[in-house]
Amino acid sequence: MAAPRAAKAGGKTTSAGQAAGMPVVSSESMLALKRRARRINRALAEKYPYAHAELDFTNPFELLVATVLSAQTTDVTVNQVTKVLFARYPDARSLAEADPEDLELILKPTGFFRAKSRNVIALCTRLVDDFNGEVPGRLEDLVTLPGVGRKTANVVLGNGFGIPGVSVDTHFARLANRFGWTRSDDPVQIERDVAELFEPKDWTMLSHRVIFHGRRVCHARKPACGACPVANWCPSYGMGETDPVKAAKLLKYELASGNEALLEQLLAETHRAAEIRMESQKRTP
Numbered sequence: 001m002a003a004p005r006a007a008k009a010g011g012k013t014t015s016a017g018q019a020a021g022m023p024v025v026s027s028e029s030m031l032a033l034k035r036r037a038r039r040i041n042r043a044l045a046e047k048y049p050y051a052h053a054e055l056d057f058t059n060p061f062e063l064l065v066a067t068v069l070s071a072q073t074t075d076v077t078v079n080q081v082t083k084v085l086f087a088r089y090p091d092a093r094s095l096a097e098a099d100p101e102d103l104e105l106i107l108k109p110t111g112f113f114r115a116k117s118r119n120v121i122a123l124c125t126r127l128v129d130d131f132n133g134e135v136p137g138r139l140e141d142l143v144t145l146p147g148v149g150r151k152t153a154n155v156v157l158g159n160g161f162g163i164p165g166v167s168v169d170t171h172f173a174r175l176a177n178r179f180g181w182t183r184s185d186d187p188v189q190i191e192r193d194v195a196e197l198f199e200p201k202d203w204t205m206l207s208h209r210v211i212f213h214g215r216r217v218c219h220a221r222k223p224a225c226g227a228c229p230v231a232n233w234c235p236s237y238g239m240g241e242t243d244p245v246k247a248a249k250l251l252k253y254e255l256a257s258g259n260e261a262l263l264e265q266l267l268a269e270t271h272r273a274a275e276i277r278m279e280s281q282k283r284t285p
């Protein structure tokens with residue numbers, strides 16, 4: 001990888017900032033910050049053309065419940081559990097009337113299953129009582145539902161309804177600070193700061209890409225700076241391993257050594273998805 005020029009492009013980090021995982025960004029004009037942020041987004045889009053919501057769902061209801069269940073567990077576990085859950089309880093009405101013990105048994109692998117079971121029943125009861133069993137498509141309504149905060153609401157709006165939203169989870173919050181896009185650790189403020197830097201049409205995919213990057217490369221404790229596709233524009237370059245060989249060993253999932261076939265498959269499916277979209281556009285009058 002070429003020597004990163006992040007210090008020029010972005011700002012400076014102090015050792016105190018690096019130690020806390022929060023870079024202290026020097027003054028950078030709003031225009032320069034926007035340009036740099038959009039450059040990072042483009043680089044992430046090139047690196048992860050297959051980035052997507054990692055929870056399986058077929059409608060907004062399934063996405064809402066899956067997102068609520070994803071607290072404190074992995075998306076892989078949630079996907080295994082929701083396959084069973086939605087086969088037995090396919091909608092809000094059936095889940096609102098679910099037997100709590102049966103539900104706890106199904107949700108057990110996700111952890112905190114008693115609380116999650118109570119939350120899911122309360123959530124579905126509200127959907128039935130106040131929204132005719134449907135998931136509302138407005139942020140102001142979604143955040144009134146039990147167990148639904150802004151992050152969940154934005155995930156549901158962006159991916160279930162196609163309404164742009166910046167979804168701030170722990171990965172997004174960490175990376176937005178490392179990129180110098182915000183200086184806040186408050187999710188609502190981070191959402192506002194990042195939304196300022198991008199067009200609304202980019203918010204949903206940006207969220208997926210940043211979260212993908214946080215899971216694979218820019219880890220909380222050991223960021224793989226030496227193998228990072230946005231090192232050139234990141235003011236926090238150097239807070240993690242910069243040796244390319246050592247950094248490559250820190251990469252996860254399809255980027256990890258030995259997983260080249262999986263990466264190929266993901267890239268091939270991305271290209272196929274693009275072909276399918278192009279074909280369908282040709283047929284559209």
Ligand code: SF4
Pocket residue numbers: 178217218219223224225226228229230231234235236237238239240
């Ligand atoms: S891995 Fe390093 S260079 Fe890449 S985004 Fe994270 S802190 Fe910046």
